[in-house]
Amino acid sequence: MTTAKTNIPIQNLKGVGTRLAEELGTLGITTVENLVDYYPYRYDNYELRNLADVQDQEMATVSGIIQSEPLLNYYGKKKSRLSVRVLSGRYLITVILFNRPFLKRSLTLGEPVTVTGKWDRNRAVLTSTDFKTGKPETHAQWAPVYPVKSGVSIKKMRTLIKQAFAQYPDCIQETLPESLRQAYKLIGKKEAVQIIHFPEERERLHQARRRLVYEEFLFYQLKLQAYKQMNRSSSIGNPIPVDQELVHKFIGLLPFAMTQAQNRVIDEILRDLASSSPMNRLLQGDVGSGKTVVAAIALYAAVTGGYQGALMAPTEILAEQHADYLEELFRPFGITVGLLTGSVRGKKRKALLEHLAEGSIHILVGTHALIQPEVLFQKLGFVVTDEQHRFGVRQRGALRLKGKEPDVLYMTATPIPRTLALSVFGDMDVSTIDELPGGRKKIKTYWVQENVMDRVLTFMKKELDQGRQAYVICPLIEESEQLDVQNALDVHAYLSQALPQYRVALMHGKLAPEEKEEVMNSFKDHKAQILVSTTVVEVGVNVPNASLMIIYDADRFGLSQLHQLRGRVGRGNTQSYCVLLADAKSEASREKMRMMTETTDGFKLSAYDLKLRGPGDFFGKKQSGVPSFKLADMVHDYRTLATARDDAAKLVSDSKFWHDEQYAQLRQPLIESGLTSSVHLD
Structure with a gap:
């Protein structure tokens, strides 16, 4: 190996x-x-x-011969449009160049040109982003584009990168042992990096990317697996005597x-x-798959085994609901449940913390208030974090x-394929509930334009007249000058007038905690028949009598x-409905609406959502600790x-890895991160 x-x-x-x-x-x-290592x-x-061979609206590079005198027009303040006719193969096209009037002098009849731009097949127009005169180059040209700042x-x-290769040809170290490179037919690191920066053909670029993507993933997974192994070997837990x-x-x-x-x-x-x-362990399952009762059973096992349990939820509404559910479930068994949120203050909070410390509270449910320094358990043995992606790693x-x-136990109702879950959350074991309880009726989902709200209102009145309830979701609390979308305040006023009986x-994030609790209780107790809300009701809220979910501007x-x-509806035995109100002007928005109407399978939807949004936006990089990769996706x-x-x-798990010279480059980042133990290096 070259030094x-x-x-x-x-x-x-x-x-x-x-x-x-x-x-x-x-x-x-x-x-x-x-x-x-700064890749395009x-x-x-x-x-x-x-x-x-070029599709409509596709970017392409073509060559041709100029067939007309260039025509230059000015418009607006110092804006220009230069157009010229070009014969490319059997196509006579118009090439348009915006704000480059100086090119007019270099365009002459009969001269060959090479043009890159977006092709409008219907108008036979190519809007140029790059323009060269003279004979075209015979070999393919791939120009790398880097994320840069001013x-x-x-x-x-x-x-600079060309200069780096010329001046320091040996600055790139091989990281993978020969055994792995041969097993997967991977090219060398130096060759791969050079091709990534200066590709000349598609297949070689594919091979270079394949090599570097595997390397990125391997280093990431080595850290996860070493962390997992180190924790298991160094951490001695408290085995709970499960009866x-x-x-x-x-x-x-x-x-x-x-x-x-x-x-x-x-x-x-x-x-x-x-x-x-x-x-x-990560427990993932679709909306309504019964994750909460599984957590409750585990909490029961921990408490009857002599330990305390804790359940942390991302919102006060969800924490209160969990506390109510567990209290009702465990009351016949003498198991006490406490609730700690930001709204619990003064003497009530002090008494709660005293009971917790002395062990008379067996299970504490709450928001991030649970992690405050003064919250002390007598004997905490089992922790459940609901909607875990909403909490930071710390x-x-x-x-x-x-x-x-x-x-x-971490729980999430944003399920992803198990293979991906194992890889993303590599330091956790993954359990998946991939089956819904029997007797649940499939929620019928419809996508309609917002101009048919009168028909939607008639349908809502029909459901309410049968004693049902309805959610109406808006993307904003109040009117915005920047966004042309519905807001909860206006919709609340509209529905109050349209359905006075x-x-x-009205529920939204600006309400005080006690106001939110009052609103939710009025809806749960059927004192209110319609709940207009922002997405604060997105997770966990359980009102079995609600049969209709209407979502304004659903494409957002x-x-x-x-x-x-x-998933907030369909929790009872009656047929439930979801109405998506969206004009959905883009193809991506329309596809999203079609997906929602065609399937109620959360695994399929989240897999598609991952493709649309990418892992960073989907998981939330800051919250989940999902890494950013240079090339890998x-x-x-x-696979x-x-x-x-x-x-x-x-x-x-192989002692050879921790001692053999061929793995030195793979080992080094683990040693530097402290992700090893003396057992490995002895």
Whole structure:
């Protein structure tokens, strides 16, 4: 293996002075290695095409011969439009160039040109983004496009990277051992990086990207798997003596039967509770799949085993609902449930904390108020975090520190394919409830234009006249000058006037906690028949009598969020409906509406949502700790991600990995991060 130069300051590169070095530093580039690892996010492809093969509105590069004198028009303030006729193959097209009047002098009849731009097939017009005169180059042209800031242009970045390869040809180190490269037929690191920056053909670019994506995923998974292994080897949990007979007797007393999926997940969780290794498990399941009752059974097992339990929810509404549900469920068994949110103050809060510390409160339910320093448990053994993606990594960890290596269960109603879940949350075990309880009727979903609101109102009145209730969701609380969308205040006023015989309640994030509780109670107790709200009711709210969900400007919400909102109805035995009000002008918006009407499968919808939004927006980078990759995409490259996960798990569990020289480059980041133990290095 060639010994490479490392940590070469960027100022050593020819052409980089103090000012440019500072500009590059804002991009995270302080060394030559940083520079060559700064990959393009796309390419301008100047590969010559035949217009017969170019789709309407597609970007393409074509060559041709000028057939007319150029025509220059000015409009607005210093804006111009230059047009010229060009014969490209058998197509006589109009090439349009905006705000480049100086090119008129260089356009002459009969001269060959190469043009890149967007092709309008119906008008036979190519709107140019790049224009060259003279004979076209015979080989394909791929121009890398880098994410840059002012002070460092894309052109400058290309020049600097070329200079880096010329000046320091050995600055790139091979990271993968020969055994892995041969197993997957991967090209070398240096060759891959050069091709990524300066590709000449599509297939080689594919091979380069395949190599670098696998490497990114492998390093990510090595950290996750090493962390998982280190925690299991160093953490000695508190095995909870689970009384299986008592727990199954409790399950048998529930007013409904568990599904096979629920029973499977319960068994997995009970095994974890009884184990000496701390549980770190993600429970995912669709809306209404019965995750809460599974968590309740696990809490019962922990409490009857001699420990306290905690359940943290992202909103006060959801925390209160969980507390009410658990209190009603556990009252016959003498298990006490406490509720701690920001609204619990003064003497009530003081008494609650005293009872918790002395152990007379068996289960504490609350919001992030649970992680405050003065909240002390006597013997915390089991922690549940609901809608875990809504909490930051530190918040989730802080609750765990309230006990001595307690078992932790994270729950999410934003399900993703299990393979991807295992890879994204690689330091957790994953349980999936992939079956809905029997007897549930499929929610009928309709997409309509907002101009048919009169018909929707008639349908709503029909449901209300039968004693049902309805949710009406708006994207905003009040009117906005920037956004032309419905707001809750106006819709509340409109419905109060249109349906005076029914009480219309209003819920939004600006209400005080006690006001929110009053509004929700009025809806739960059927004192209000219509609840106009923003998305504060997105998760957890359970009103079985509600049979209609109406969502204004539905195309402005993500698919997973729409599915969550739809899940607020369909919780009783009657037929429920979801009406999506959306003009949906773009094709992407229309496709989103079609998906919602065609399926109620949350796994299918979230997988599609992942493709639309990408993993960063879907999971929430800041909240979930989902990493940013330079090239890799967890959705589109999930097979590579799964392969890297399996390889990483095998490597970190093999003593050879921690000593053999061929794995030195893979090992180094783990050692630097402290993700190893003395056992590995002895």
